[in-house]
Amino acid sequence: SESDRRQVEEAENRILDAAxxxxxxxxxxxxxxxxxxxxxYHVPNGVDYSLFAAAQDPATPVPGELDALRRPVIGCVTRxxxxxxxxxxxxxxxxxxxxxxxxxxxxxxxxSPALSELKALPNVHFLGRRELTELPSYLxxxxxxxxxxxxxxxxxxxxxxxxxxxxxxxxxxxxxPLPGLSTFRDVVTTASDASEWIDAIDE
Numbered sequence: 460s461e462s463d464r465r466q467v468e469e470a471e472n473r474i475l476d477a478a479x480x481x482x483x484x485x486x487x488x489x490x491x492x493x494x495x496x497x498x499x500y501h502v503p504n505g506v507d508y509s510l511f512a513a514a515q516d517p518a519t520p521v522p523g524e525l526d527a528l529r530r531p532v533i534g535c536v537t538r539x540x541x542x543x544x545x546x547x548x549x550x551x552x553x554x555x556x557x558x559x560x561x562x563x564x565x566x567x568x569x570x571s572p573a574l575s576e577l578k579a580l581p582n583v584h585f586l587g588r589r590e591l592t593e594l595p596s597y598l599x600x601x602x603x604x605x606x607x608x609x610x611x612x613x614x615x616x617x618x619x620x621x622x623x624x625x626x627x628x629x630x631x632x633x634x635x636p637l638p639g640l641s642t643f644r645d646v647v648t649t650a651s652d653a654s655e656w657i658d659a660i661d662e
Contacts, residue, residue, distance in 0.1 A: 472495060476495065478498075481499040481500070487638060487639065503618060504619075505623065506624055510592065511623075512595075514596070514599040515628065521600045522597060524586070529558065529560050530602065531560070532560045532562055533553075533601065533602065533604075533605060535606075536621055536625075537564075538565050541573070544574070544607060545608065551653040553583055560584065561580075561584065562584045563586065564587075564594065565587075566587065567587070603633060604625040606622060608635045614637070619637070633647075633649075636650075
């Protein structure tokens with residue numbers, strides 16, 4: 460709610476005012492937080508490359524629960540928060556392309572009508588949380604990986620950790636057009652509406 464957002468913002472401002480040092484993972488967050496605390500620094504996200512590159516190793520097994528899925532398998536590893544996870548967009552994409560399987564790995568934080576409608580599709584599979592060390596096996600099975608954020612003001616400033624995990628796994632990535640991804644434009648395809656997403660995943 461608006462009241463909750465205000466409380467979070469006020470609490471964050473108190474922390475920023477009191478902090479001796481502030482570290483941010485994106486340039487957008489850096490610009491915003493530095494306006495409040497001049498001792499703010501940008502430290503970009505990184506990735507455990509050796510762990511996630513195991514997705515490229517022929518010896519890494521694919522989880523048995525994915526064996527029966529129709530290919531291609533389009534995947535997403537994320538914490539599912541309805542305010543940030545564009546379930547309505549994905550419902551349109553995977554209703555249009557029922558020949559694709561969509562797999563989501565990650566915990567669900569809360570429900571929403573759009574999320575329920577997406578989960579009801581026969582070609583959509585929500586698997587829940589998996590251990591970090593299991594993720595390369597799931598990524599190995601994916602033919603493309605998605606970053607389907609709702610572009611809230613907060614998410615526009617994001618530098619998604621999952622991007623680095625997907626790239627370390629050697630996977631093609633389709634994402635909403637986040638400003639922080641501009642340096643990756645040679646290896647990440649961005650798309651906005653469902654038609655663009657379908658074309659991008661196809662490509």
